[in-house]
Amino acid sequence: MSVHVEVVRDATHEMTEALRRLVPQLSTSAELPDQKVLHRIVGSEATTLLAARADGKIVGLLALAMFPVPTGVRAWIEDVIVDEAARGQGIGEALTREALSLAQAAGARTVDLTSRPSRAAAGRLYERVGFATRSTRIYRYTFGSTG
Ligand SMILES: CC(C)(COP(=O)(O)OP(=O)(O)OC[C@H]1O[C@@H](n2cnc3c(N)ncnc32)[C@H](O)[C@@H]1OP(=O)(O)O)[C@@H](O)C(=O)NCCC(=O)NCCS
DSSP states (O other): OOEEEEEOOSOOHHHHHHHHHHGGGTOSSSOOOOHHHHHHHHHOSSEEEEEEEETTEEEEEEEEEEEEETTEEEEEEEEEEEOGGGOSSSHHHHHHHHHHHHHHHTTOSOOBOOOOTTOHHHHHHHHHHTOOOOOOOOOOOOTTSOO
């Protein structure tokens, strides 16, 4: 099996289909992305979408967000998803390593991500490639909730 990680530059039908197949494998509550959403992602200066192909088929994705703030360039990894049928072959690791290399090239000093403790495979993957947990408070404001 040959695995190849690439930057997604165009909102193709193939990539839209892949997003719609992969996103539910991460989140059952997220809306299914359509081509317009993909267009927005690939057109965003802040987001780099990576796709992994195995034997030609898109089997994984990762979104890397990078943006300048006064303290430097921030980099965040989001939405790491490998197709269930293609897991355990190093594809998640290949996506993550490519994201780290792009973030370093862009001048980021650190790369952040969050991952629920229940996502055991994801936690092992991130620690294997060198991520360490850090102590901080993760806040979220949800619109529509009573404050
Ligand atoms: C987390 C996730 C992205 C990992 O993807 P993956 O492609 O299976 O990851 P890898 O193959 O790099 O690593 C998984 C396992 O395969 C093993 N592996 C890597 N290359 C291998 C190879 N060539 N042959 C056999 N096993 C291999 C790894 O050692 C690892 O083993 P471990 O889990 O026992 O530590 C995937 O499980 C997933 O999409 N989960 C659902 C969504 C999710 O939780 N996303 C993360 C959000 S934070």
